[in-house]
Amino acid sequence: MPEIIDQIFVLSKHWLLGYVPAGLQPVFSALLSVVPVLIAFPLLFAITTVLERKGLGRMQNRYGPNRTGPFGILQPMADGIKSLTKEDIIPRTADHLVHLLAPLLLVTASFLVYAVLPIGRNMVIANLNAGVLFFFAVGSMVELAVFMAGWSSRSKYSLLGAMRAIAQMISYEMPLVLASVVVIMAAGSLSTVAIVNMQASYTGIWPHWYVFTPWGLTGFVIFLIAATAESNRCPFDLPEGESEIIAGYYIEYSGFKFALFFLGEYLGMFATSAMAITLFLGGWAAPFSFLTWIPSYVWFFTKLLTLILVFIWIRGTLPRLRMDQLMNFAWKFMLPLSLINIFGAGVWHYMPAGLLRWLVVTLLVVVSCISLSRGLRRGKWFHVRTYRFAA
Amino acid sequence: MSPMSGYLLLSALLFSIGLAGALTRRNAILVLIGIELMLNAANLNFIAFWRYGPNPEALTGVMFAIFSISVAAAEAAVGLSIILAVYRHSKTTNLDKMNSMKG
Amino acid sequence: MTISFLLLAAITIAGTAAAMSLRNLVHCVLALTLGLVGLAALYLQLGAQFVGFTQILVYVGAVAILAVFAIMMTRSAEPTEPHGSSSFQLSGALIAGIVFAVLAWAVSSGTKALQVQTLQPEASVNQIGVALMHGFVLPLEVIGLLLTAALIGAGVLAMDETRGAR
Numbered sequence: 001m002p003e004i005i006d007q008i009f010v011l012s013k014h015w016l017l018g019y020v021p022a023g024l025q026p027v028f029s030a031l032l033s034v035v036p037v038l039i040a041f042p043l044l045f046a047i048t049t050v051l052e053r054k055g056l057g058r059m060q061n062r063y064g065p066n067r068t069g070p071f072g073i074l075q076p077m078a079d080g081i082k083s084l085t086k087e088d089i090i091p092r093t094a095d096h097l098v099h100l101l102a103p104l105l106l107v108t109a110s111f112l113v114y115a116v117l118p119i120g121r122n123m124v125i126a127n128l129n130a131g132v133l134f135f136f137a138v139g140s141m142v143e144l145a146v147f148m149a150g151w152s153s154r155s156k157y158s159l160l161g162a163m164r165a166i167a168q169m170i171s172y173e174m175p176l177v178l179a180s181v182v183v184i185m186a187a188g189s190l191s192t193v194a195i196v197n198m199q200a201s202y203t204g205i206w207p208h209w210y211v212f213t214p215w216g217l218t219g220f221v222i223f224l225i226a227a228t229a230e231s232n233r234c235p236f237d238l239p240e241g242e243s244e245i246i247a248g249y250y251i252e253y254s255g256f257k258f259a260l261f262f263l264g265e266y267l268g269m270f271a272t273s274a275m276a277i278t279l280f281l282g283g284w285a286a287p288f289s290f291l292t293w294i295p296s297y298v299w300f301f302t303k304l305l306t307l308i309l310v311f312i313w314i315r316g317t318l319p320r321l322r323m324d325q326l327m328n329f330a331w332k333f334m335l336p337l338s339l340i341n342i343f344g345a346g347v348w349h350y351m352p353a354g355l356l357r358w359l360v361v362t363l364l365v366v367v368s369c370i371s372l373s374r375g376l377r378r379g380k381w382f383h384v385r386t387y388r389f390a391a
Numbered sequence: 392m393s394p395m396s397g398y399l400l401l402s403a404l405l406f407s408i409g410l411a412g413a414l415t416r417r418n419a420i421l422v423l424i425g426i427e428l429m430l431n432a433a434n435l436n437f438i439a440f441w442r443y444g445p446n447p448e449a450l451t452g453v454m455f456a457i458f459s460i461s462v463a464a465a466e467a468a469v470g471l472s473i474i475l476a477v478y479r480h481s482k483t484t485n486l487d488k489m490n491s492m493k494g
Numbered sequence: 495m496t497i498s499f500l501l502l503a504a505i506t507i508a509g510t511a512a513a514m515s516l517r518n519l520v521h522c523v524l525a526l527t528l529g530l531v532g533l534a535a536l537y538l539q540l541g542a543q544f545v546g547f548t549q550i551l552v553y554v555g556a557v558a559i560l561a562v563f564a565i566m567m568t569r570s571a572e573p574t575e576p577h578g579s580s581s582f583q584l585s586g587a588l589i590a591g592i593v594f595a596v597l598a599w600a601v602s603s604g605t606k607a608l609q610v611q612t613l614q615p616e617a618s619v620n621q622i623g624v625a626l627m628h629g630f631v632l633p634l635e636v637i638g639l640l641l642t643a644a645l646i647g648a649g650v651l652a653m654d655e656t657r658g659a660r
Contacts, residue, residue, distance in 0.1 A: 400602075408511055410589070420519060420561060428513075439540065463552075467557045467561070472651040472652035
């Protein structure tokens with residue numbers, strides 16, 4: 001019975017395909033795989049916006065949206081209707097065609113990425129041989145969309161925002177890719193399905209997730225930080241720093257195009273989180289062997305929501321970085337650490353299994369982490385800050 | 392016409408477009424882009440020959456394309472930074488105006 | 495000669511031709527990106543998945559962005575580029591046309607004798623990795639050296655000399 005519930009979407013797809021004439025089957029098969037994803041993730045976007053606003057509100061000691069529907073859960077509907085009915089303003093000097101194409105390219109690229117993410121057992125749109133490479137290649141199109149948006153608006157603020165965003169995305173793409181290289185080395189495959197299958201077995205009750213190794217944990221943390229920067233979220237949200245350049249590259253967008261940018265940004269965040277889950281947290285695999293009766297897609301979405309909550313938590317906690325701090329952190333800390341981490345994964349592979357390799361690799365990572373962070377703050381001393389409240 | 396000659400003709404056309412751009416345009420960045428296009432046309436040839444030629448299991452064409460892409464990337468990076476350095480001296484990217492040996 | 499090939503070829507040629515003829519440099523780069531994505535799709539159609547994705551990653555993600563940055567930093571985005579003399583342009587186009595004619599003649603006369611493989615060959619990432627680590631390990635090392643040298647060289651060249659000399 002658990003197997004049937006686990007595979008219910010796959011089975012129902014095959015059942016539906018049985019009623020389609022043979023000539024049309026490839027088309028319908030693709031449609032039946034793509035359409036659920038196109039529905040599920042925007043729905044998740046709607047849930048996340050209200051979750052984020054409520055969560056941030058609670059962290060900042062206020063209520064958050066609570067007027068539309070019970071507890072404000074209908075707020076995304078109201079937002080959607082508002083952005084659909086708003087006037088679509090295009091600046092007179094703007095490059096009209098590029099101005100129109102930018103949000104479309106952004107959303108298209110963000111959706112394309114989901115083709116290689118395994119949502120559950122046997123539930124992936126395309127099991128590509130070079131799946132991880134596809135993910136990063138299509139993800140890099142987002143940078144071009146951001147530039148198109150910033151340049152075509154013919155506004156200083158949007159161009160500055162776009163330049164900041166691109167510089168940041170390029171700098172953090174390198175640690176992002178290098179952090180996932182360790183997993184590719186361990187799994188011996190670039191296919192996301194094969195990577196998850198490698199992690200879906202157990203010793204005793206414990207799973208074989210890559211995050212439970214020293215190099216895996218380091219890679220996961222680097223990946224998460226780089227993913228935060230890649231999706232322009234706090235504390236790396238200075239492309240849209242409200243206090244300096246108002247809203248960054250999409251300042252000249254309004255109405256539905258603005259909503260598309262918002263959607264694209266959140267879809268990018270979901271996609272990188274889902275990739276982090278796929279690479280390090282075992283994808284759809286259950287965390288303990290006695291919990292495998294729960295369907296695989298439930299585990300996937302549980303992990304995804306947990307990571308999203310972590311992102312919201314970080315956003316509510318940390319202040320924004322400065323541009324030079326951001327660049328220094330990427331090039332002088334993240335990049336060397338991820339390279340050393342790759343070396344550590346190689347050492348791990350060639351040492352005999354046992355406590356010794358745990359010790360060696362952990363020591364390598366910890367020592368390099370400490371020395372790199374000391375190098376980063378050379379010559380700067382941060383005193384403990386004290387505050388005096390007004391009497 | 393065999394399927395391969397279609398790819399080869401396309402590649403020849405791409406090469407000519409790149410050559411025409413590199414010869415007629417006066418902006419240094421566009422000339423560089425034209426050269427990139429010519430390299431890409433060569434890559435398409437490699438892949439087409441790998442697909443339709445003998446001994447595809449040796450992967451020579453694919454390998455050559457991969458190496459050629461990385462060489463093109465290095466070329467673009469160095470070329471564009473040279474253009475930046477020249478621009479800083481002569482305040483122009485127009486190749487016709489860069490006719491002085493003095494910096 | 496399938497419909498998908500003709501479509502992709504049309505996209506590629508339209509993109510690259512626009513990239514070489516438009517007035518505004520940013521438009522040129524955007525059109526070039528379209529052409530190169532079309533080329534990547536052609537690689538995918540030929541069965542070279544790895545090369546196709548690498549093409550997108552390198553050209554869309556890196557080279558196009560680099561070119562755009564160079565355009566922004568040299569203030570050449572405004573479409574004020576004075577075109578060269580028309581005779582100069584004509585001769586350039588003529589040379590390119592002659593080159594194309596010669597290449598097309600060589601292709602059409604040369605491929606008749608060639609025996610064509612009809613089976614779709616395979617180039618999985620695994621095979622490419624094995625080939626890189628065995629038969630092509632020396633080129634790989636050389637490329638690594640070249641990329642490192644290019645990285646350092648580009649950084650040194652682009653560095654502002656007045657501020658760089660500390």
